[in-house]
Amino acid sequence: MRNKKLVILVSIVAVMAVATFILERNEDKKEAAKYMRLSVQADQVNEINIERTVGEAHEILDLKKTSEGWIFQNDVTPADSEYIKDLTETIQYADFEEVILAPGQTLQQFRFDKPAAHITIIDNLGRPNIIIISDRRNFEGQPYYRLNDEKNIYTLNTDLDKKIMNKIIFFQAKHVFKKQIEEFTKIQIQS
Known part of the structure; x- marks a missing residue:
């Protein structure tokens, strides 16, 4: 028993x-x-294309990895490799959290037709990964993202949007986005 x-x-x-x-x-x-990660390895990224809209200005930045480091493709000047390494690692380890749409909500409400930034990351096999950042934010201040032209909407709890939109020190230090404000006049000296 x-x-x-x-x-x-x-x-x-x-x-x-x-x-x-x-x-x-x-x-x-x-x-x-609930979470999505891009299939991006930071050490395998070869090209980054960033198109961003600040106010009325539309700015494009093409970065390419060479044997000497990262360069701007437009004017072949070196870029800040540490900043780009930090950017690619942020993208690699980013856990995008899916947003559940309420009944009646559409993608147009998140304004992905006029995004704040459009990032294309190309790895060493030529595979593109696309991140689209909306100019709309949730109540926690996080922007909305779309990945690889999917229909899903995500948020991200990192500072990726700040690295792209606000803290682009290496762009401004290299004068890539600055507009030329000086004009030179031609002076002819006769002797």
Whole structure:
């Protein structure tokens, strides 16, 4: 009689342990399904194309990785490799969280037709990954993203948008986005 009670008790504990394991595994799968990561390895990125809109100005920046480091393709001047490494690592480890649309919400409400920035990242195999940053933000101040022209909308809890939109020190230091404000006049000296 005592052995039967022990066997029943052990069986109940084993069934509860298996049920708990299965339920927790399903919850982990649901939690992981909410997040999306791009298939980008920071050390395999060869080109970055950034198109951004600041006010009325539309700015384009093409970066390419060479044997000497990162360069601006437009004027073949070196770029800040540390900043670009930080940018590519931020993109590699970014966990984009999917936004669940309410009934009646459409993609047009998030203004992806006129994005704040459009980033194309090309790896060493020539595969493009596209990140589109909307100028709309959620209540926490995070911008909305679209990835690789999917229909899903994401948010991101990192400073990727600030690196692209606000803190582009290396662009301004290289005078890529600055407009020429000086005009030179031709002076002819006769002797």
